[in-house]
Amino acid sequence: xxxxxxxxxxxxxxxxxxxxxxxxxxxxxxxxxxxxxxxxxxxxxxxxxxxxxxxxxxxxxxxxxxxxxxxxxxxxxxxxxxxxxxxxxxxxxxxxxxxxxxxxxxxxxxxxxxxxxxxxxxxxxxxxxxxxxxxxxxxxxxxxxxxxxxxxxxxxxxxxxxxxxxxxxxxxxxxxxxxxxxxxxxxxxxxxxxxxxxxxxxxxxxxxxxxxxxxxxxxxxxxxxxxxxxxxxxxxxxxxxxxxxxxxxxxxxxxxxxxxxxxxxxxxxxxxxxxxxxxxxxxxxxxxx
Amino acid sequence: xxxxxxxxxxxxxxxxxxxxxxxxxxxxxxxxxxxxxxxxxxxxxxxxxxxxxxxxxxxxxxxxxxxxxxxxxxxxxxxxxxxxxxxxxxxxxxxxxxxxxxxxxxxxxxxxxxxxxxxxxxxxxxxxxxxxxxxxxxxxxxxxxxxxxxxxxxxxxxxxxxxxxxxxxxxxxxxxxxxxxxxxxxxxxxxxxxxxxxxxxxxxxxxxxxxxxxxxxxxxxxxxxxxxxxxxxxxxxxxxxxxxxxxxxxxxxxxxxxxxxxxxxxxxxxxxxxxxxxxxxxxxxxxxxxxxxxxxxxxxxxxxxxxxxxxxxxxxx
Numbered sequence: 001x002x003x004x005x006x007x008x009x010x011x012x013x014x015x016x017x018x019x020x021x022x023x024x025x026x027x028x029x030x031x032x033x034x035x036x037x038x039x040x041x042x043x044x045x046x047x048x049x050x051x052x053x054x055x056x057x058x059x060x061x062x063x064x065x066x067x068x069x070x071x072x073x074x075x076x077x078x079x080x081x082x083x084x085x086x087x088x089x090x091x092x093x094x095x096x097x098x099x100x101x102x103x104x105x106x107x108x109x110x111x112x113x114x115x116x117x118x119x120x121x122x123x124x125x126x127x128x129x130x131x132x133x134x135x136x137x138x139x140x141x142x143x144x145x146x147x148x149x150x151x152x153x154x155x156x157x158x159x160x161x162x163x164x165x166x167x168x169x170x171x172x173x174x175x176x177x178x179x180x181x182x183x184x185x186x187x188x189x190x191x192x193x194x195x196x197x198x199x200x201x202x203x204x205x206x207x208x209x210x211x212x213x214x215x216x217x218x219x220x221x222x223x224x225x226x227x228x229x230x231x232x233x234x235x236x237x238x239x240x241x242x243x244x245x246x247x248x249x250x251x252x253x254x255x256x257x258x259x260x261x262x263x264x265x266x267x268x269x270x271x272x273x274x275x276x277x278x279x280x281x282x283x284x285x286x287x288x289x
Numbered sequence: 290x291x292x293x294x295x296x297x298x299x300x301x302x303x304x305x306x307x308x309x310x311x312x313x314x315x316x317x318x319x320x321x322x323x324x325x326x327x328x329x330x331x332x333x334x335x336x337x338x339x340x341x342x343x344x345x346x347x348x349x350x351x352x353x354x355x356x357x358x359x360x361x362x363x364x365x366x367x368x369x370x371x372x373x374x375x376x377x378x379x380x381x382x383x384x385x386x387x388x389x390x391x392x393x394x395x396x397x398x399x400x401x402x403x404x405x406x407x408x409x410x411x412x413x414x415x416x417x418x419x420x421x422x423x424x425x426x427x428x429x430x431x432x433x434x435x436x437x438x439x440x441x442x443x444x445x446x447x448x449x450x451x452x453x454x455x456x457x458x459x460x461x462x463x464x465x466x467x468x469x470x471x472x473x474x475x476x477x478x479x480x481x482x483x484x485x486x487x488x489x490x491x492x493x494x495x496x497x498x499x500x501x502x503x504x505x506x507x508x509x510x511x512x513x514x515x516x517x518x519x520x521x522x523x524x525x526x527x528x529x530x531x532x533x534x535x536x537x538x539x540x541x542x543x544x545x546x547x548x549x550x551x552x553x554x555x556x557x558x559x560x561x562x563x564x565x566x567x568x569x570x571x572x573x574x575x576x577x578x579x580x581x582x583x584x585x586x587x588x589x590x591x592x593x594x595x596x597x598x599x600x601x602x603x604x605x606x
Contacts, residue, residue, distance in 0.1 A: 079603065079604070080603065080604075080605070080606045083547070083603065083606050084536065084537070084538050086536055086537075087536060088519075088523035088524055088529075088532075088533075088536065089523070089524055089525075137603045140603075141603075141604075144600070166491070166513045166514070168513055168514055168519050168522065168523060168537070169523070170513075171512065171513055171536075171537040171538050171539065172511055172512060172513060172537075172538065172539070172544055172547065172549050173547070173549070173602070173603050174513050175491060175492070175495060175511075175512070175513040176495075176549060176599065176602045176603065178468075178471055178492060178495050178499075179471055179474070179475065179495060179499040179599045180599050180600055180602065182468065182471050182472050182475055182499070183475060183596040183599055183600060185472070186472065186475060186476070186596070205492075206491070206492050206513070208464035208465075208468075209452075209463075209464045209467040209468050209471075209492035209496075210467075210468050210471065210492075211468075212464075212468075213462075213464045213465040213468045213469075214465075214468050214469070214472065227459050227464065228452065228454075228458075228459060228463040228464035228467070228492070229452070229454030229455075229458070229459060229463065230454075233454045233518075234454045234455060234456065234459070237453075237454050237455060238454075238455050238456065240456070242456065243456065246456070246459070247459060251460075255460045255461070255462070256462070257462045257465060
């Protein structure tokens, strides 16, 4: 806070802020260093100095993930909206409108098909900006459709998870997405296609208790918070302080819950390599790559 | 001495008066007492009917969690012959929050599992209040796989506030254990039926409830998060649990309409705790009917019917 923020009315203040270079610079939550936003975006939202992984929007990630940044977005299935006509301090239908306006997406999942190092892939990505990437009917149905599309095209499937868990405003319908998506995972398995899960910050609750923990290969991004129960709930239940690094990607690796902690830049080659190995396809020659 | 739920207070007062009158009568009181007693008893009965035919979702949550309500082991004792409990996940430990074993239901060999909350301080601690840890779900997974190998059907008695939220539970992979248990349910080649007998608490419940048929007791609840949890997250304070219970549609009556639950098991008047034997008998009858409807399925058909049952949920409302 400086003197100007105390004096200038809020509306003008926000105008002022837009003009200041403040927004062009992003502060690393880990090291506190300031990064020029273009440098951050060019580096897949990984802070160049500290290696801290910032959230990345699904489309931006696809741009880095697929060969030449080319991918096809798959249509999302239509589902009943707001099945319970839910209202807390706000109407759920109004919340949905807000998140749709904010993200330009119908719900929290993006489906894409494209090639990763020439291996065709089907990919689903949670958008954490859309109501915390929560899992309701729309997201569940989208994941099921994505896995079915992989079966149809006979591609491996990769799930980029980022979610606070089940969407409470859909009550038991959101809970039912756990078995429903698990049915889709089983069909992927039955078709003999590899299933990759990339756990990004954060992935918690019901999402971890279903498709996000059922991958053939479990990859986590550095520092990502991953867990079933929320840290606050655990602390209140057991009345103890949680250990350092609890529920972080590295903690999960050390406890045998994920195969690897992989920096964002390494995820593309890792997916392609593991897909080729699991599907027993040849390594491309160096000059072809 | 009967114990009463908080919303049953008017009823408790009536019943206390009835008891008083009876005591007077036993001592050889006046002639008029017989009439008064009959009138009060009728009034009490009517109050009970009125109360239980109009329970709010929150009141149902209270009934579903009531300490005197029959729990998993009561159903096992009442319905399963030759029950043989089995322990352990073969990699870490035994978790008494989930009871698993084999036995017979109406003569048919069957795999049995369910969360047990316990009935007094000692057993509540032993069973961790019905909140399973990863080893509990891994034991359930192990037994379902064993049942599948022998083509045996499975029954699950669901009654949990949720999976245990603790450091060790997270360290040992609570989420993965629940996901694998759900997957084991879906993998079964033999028919499976679950009954929500009290609380169906989120992932901790679904882990053993991804079955061909899902039954629910009349006053049980089934929810993605507890009303208290929803209140503190969505309303940002703990005062809105009753509102959350209503808004989330946690009752058997709502869930049947949504196709999430297949049938409601009627409870005796005043809830399962007033006549546990009747509640258990009604559950046995409903289970028998549910299994009868599934008896002609081949393993592939059983799996496919189960998968389609869940996929159909929410597609049309």
